Amino acid sequence: xRDDYHRIMYNYVRTxxxxxxxxxxxxxxxxxxxxxxxxxxxxxxxVQGIRQCGKTWLLKEFGRTxxxxxxxxxxxxxxxxxxxxxxxxxxxxxxNLSLVTGVPITGPDSLLILDEIQNCPAALNSLKYFHExxxxxxxxxxxxxxxxxxxxxxxxxxxxxxxKMYPLTFGEFLxxxxxxxxxxxxxxxxxxEPVPAAFLNPLxxxxxxxxxxxxxxxxxxxxxxxxxxxxVETALSQILRAYELDFAKHAKPTDFPKISLIWASLxxxxxxxxxxxxxxxxxxxxxxxxxxxxxxxxxxADLVTKVFRSTAPxxxxxAYDDLxxxxxxLADVGLLRRLARLTPSAVLxxxxxxxxxxxxxxxxxxLQSLLPQLDGVPRYWSQSNPPYEVDFLVQHENxxxxxEVKSGKAVASRSLTKFSTVFxxxxxxxxxxxxxxxxxxxxxxxxxxxxxxxxxxxxxLALAQLHQ
Numbered sequence: 001x002r003d004d005y006h007r008i009m010y011n012y013v014r015t016x017x018x019x020x021x022x023x024x025x026x027x028x029x030x031x032x033x034x035x036x037x038x039x040x041x042x043x044x045x046x047v048q049g050i051r052q053c054g055k056t057w058l059l060k061e062f063g064r065t066x067x068x069x070x071x072x073x074x075x076x077x078x079x080x081x082x083x084x085x086x087x088x089x090x091x092x093x094x095x096n097l098s099l100v101t102g103v104p105i106t107g108p109d110s111l112l113i114l115d116e117i118q119n120c121p122a123a124l125n126s127l128k129y130f131h132e133x134x135x136x137x138x139x140x141x142x143x144x145x146x147x148x149x150x151x152x153x154x155x156x157x158x159x160x161x162x163x164k165m166y167p168l169t170f171g172e173f174l175x176x177x178x179x180x181x182x183x184x185x186x187x188x189x190x191x192x193e194p195v196p197a198a199f200l201n202p203l204x205x206x207x208x209x210x211x212x213x214x215x216x217x218x219x220x221x222x223x224x225x226x227x228x229x230x231x232v233e234t235a236l237s238q239i240l241r242a243y244e245l246d247f248a249k250h251a252k253p254t255d256f257p258k259i260s261l262i263w264a265s266l267x268x269x270x271x272x273x274x275x276x277x278x279x280x281x282x283x284x285x286x287x288x289x290x291x292x293x294x295x296x297x298x299x300x301a302d303l304v305t306k307v308f309r310s311t312a313p314x315x316x317x318x319a320y321d322d323l324x325x326x327x328x329x330l331a332d333v334g335l336l337r338r339l340a341r342l343t344p345s346a347v348l349x350x351x352x353x354x355x356x357x358x359x360x361x362x363x364x365x366x367l368q369s370l371l372p373q374l375d376g377v378p379r380y381w382s383q384s385n386p387p388y389e390v391d392f393l394v395q396h397e398n399x400x401x402x403x404e405v406k407s408g409k410a411v412a413s414r415s416l417t418k419f420s421t422v423f424x425x426x427x428x429x430x431x432x433x434x435x436x437x438x439x440x441x442x443x444x445x446x447x448x449x450x451x452x453x454x455x456x457x458x459x460x461l462a463l464a465q466l467h468q
Contacts, residue, residue, distance in 0.1 A: 027054065027172060028372070029165050033062045036161060037138060044127040044139040046117075049165030050302040050331045051144040051246065052239055054217045056115055058165070059140050063111040067138070071103040075123065075143075076116035085122035090133045093126065107136045117141040118149035128159035145250055147300035166372050167215025167332045169453045170207060177224050179206060186454055192461055194437040195448060203450035204435070211361060212344045214334015215368070229344045236338035243303060251297055258282075258294035266304070266330060267340035270360035274389070275327045276309070276382075295328070305329045305367065310379035310393050313400035313426050317379060317393065327380060333365045362407040362449065363391055366433050369452035370394065378403070381419060388415040394431075396459055402427055406434035411446065429462055431455075440465060 036045055047055050063070030073081055084096040097112065098105045105112055117123050123141070130139045141160075143149070150157075168176065174183040185199050195203075213219045213232050216239055222231035247259045265282045269275065279286040298304045309325035310317065330336040337347060346354050347361070370378060374394060381402065382389035392403040402419045404411075411434045420427055430444045433455070439446050445462040447455055 027058055028169065029058055029163065030062060032163055033058070033140075034066065036163065037062075037066060042135070042138065043159060043161045044130045044141065045161045045163055046127070046146065046150075047140060047142040047163045047165060048146045048302065050167065051242065052216055052218065053165050053167050055142040055165055057217075059111075059113045059115070059142055062140075063113060067111040068109040069103050069105070070111045070113065071097055071101040071105050072113045072115065073097055073101065074115040075119040079119060082120045082122060085120060085126050088126070088129050090126070090129050094134070094137070105137065108138065110137065112137060112139045114139065114141040116143045118143040118145050121149070124149065124155060128155075131159045145246065145301050147302055148250070148297060164372075167368065168217065168220060169215065169369060169372060170210050170450065171453045173210050173213070173215060173220060174206060176220050177206070177209075182206065186451055189438070189451065189454060189458070190461070192438060192440040192445070192458070192465060194439060195451075200437060200448060200450070203448070207450040208348050208350075211333055211347050211365060212337065214332040214337070216332055216334060219334055232334075232344070233338065236334055240335060240338060243301075246301065251294075255294045255297055258291050259297055261286075262291060262295055262298060263303075263339075266328060267336065267357070267360075269328060270336070270364065271357050273356070274382075274387075275360065275363070277326055277328045303331055305331065305371065305377060307367070307377060307392070308379050310381050310400075313381070313393055313402070313423055315395070315398060315400065317376070317395045317400055321379065325382075329364045329367050331368070333361055333368055336361060336364050358407045359405075362433075363405045366403075366405045366449070366452050366455075367392065370455055373453075373456035383422075388418045390415050390419050394459075396456070396463070399428060399463070400426075401429050401431055401459065403431045403433070406432065407449075409435045411436055416444075428466060429459065431459060431462075 036042055047059065049055055060070065060072060075081060081097070081100065084093050087093070094105050104110065114123055127139065127141060130137065171183050171186060174180070182199065182203055186203065189195070209223065212229070213223050214236070216236070218239065219232045219235040222228060222235050244260065247256050247263070251259055261282050269277055269281055279288050279291050282291060299306055305328070307327045307329065308321040308323065311320045311322055314320050330339070340357065342354070342357070367378065376395060378392040378394045380390060380392055390402045391405045393400050394403055402416060404413050404416045411432060413432065416430050416432065420430065428443065432444060432446050433449055433452055434446055435449060436446050438448055438451065440462050443466065445459065447458055451458065
């Protein structure tokens with residue numbers, strides 16, 4: 001199993017490096033790294049995110065383009081370096097790392113990268129000493145399953161900065177595929193009026209492909225370079241296999257089978273009209289107390305997002321969580337499709353038998369698009385008698401807004417209307433993502449699905465227009 005694990009990881013790093021080098025992906029996260037570098041209050045940086053979303057490449061490229069020297073240390077490749085961190089003397093640590101890497105680690109123009117840091121708890125805890133004793137030295141740490149490692153380490157969070165990385169957005173996907181004109185247009189939309197067909201139609205066609213590949217670098221590389229869907233399927237399958245190996249390698253032995261069962265159940269959980277997560281759908285007779293640790297492991301690994309039901313659109317939004325009701329979405333829509341064993345043609349040709357699951361994929365895609373734009377995870381709202389459900393509630397500044405997701409052009413929504421009557425005066429704007437064109441109709445903003453990655457900006461435009 002360990003040989004399989006390292007083989008898959010090696011192939012991933014090799015192909016991901018080619019993606020960025022040959023296709024030239026422009027990651028939004030790079031701009032955030034530059035802001036961190038230039039901040040006068042910079043602390044050691046912890047880069048979190050789902051395995052294989054490009055954290056290592058990003059930090060190496062950041063070092064190559066922004067620093068005179070970059071010292072790269074991987075605790076997966078060199079576990080023996082852990083002994084350097086047995087002491088709390090930062091100067092000794094820096095001296096030893098400089099010697100073994102052959103790179104001078106001096107000050108502000110040197111970057112120290114500590115990769116796979118979850119394998120070395122002492123290095124993780126040393127970040128606070130770097131902050132206290134060497135604030136001039138830029139230190140960036142990254143690793144898989146950091147959410148799990150940090151949760152159990154007692155690490156003082158106030159001593160570090162955090163950067164969350166996500167799979168490539170649809171805008172980044174467009175640039176990876178050479179569709180810079182479409183990406184530029186989407187970023188420059190400044191009026192809430194219909195998008196010309198010359199832009200909207202190719203955007204929608206590109207979106208179909210994005211729903212197939214998802215946002216992970218390796219399947220995007222397979223499509224961008226080869227235009228070969230079989231290579232996309234292979235890449236996604238290898239990523240899923242790597243995650244399953246993670247379950248076995250890093251989770252508690254008692255949690256491993258439960259994690260696997262939950263993971264396998266996710267497509268069916270999302271396929272139901274009522275997408276509330278049910279432990280009984282994982283295994284007949286399963287109870288929350290038996291499986292909640294396994295579910296939390298998946299959340300800590302950034303593989304899934306937990307969206308709580310909200311009882312009202314109040315602030316703070318977390319104060320109205322119904323902790324017993326929630327939905328679970330995958331970190332990437334391409335992985336969801338492959339986990340569900342759906343062929344690319346079913347999505348590209350819009351198979352009529354896919355109607356229910358197309359809605360689940362579209363919701364997953366919209367959430368995946370919104371998360372990098374929002375400060376916090378959305379909620380959803382529902383009532384059971386009679387049944388109504390609003391897909392998401394998002395906090396935009398000091399407002400909580402209802403969001404509906406429609407996979408097609410039929411946009412009639414009893415739930416969005418019902419929400420306004422249940423909470424009159426509390427919803428200055430209602431938002432709908434659908435296959436229809438961009439428009440602001442009274443207090444309802446319709447955003448084309450292919451502009452979901454610009455959703456937060458378009459919502460700001462709508463609120464400003466309504467308050468003129």
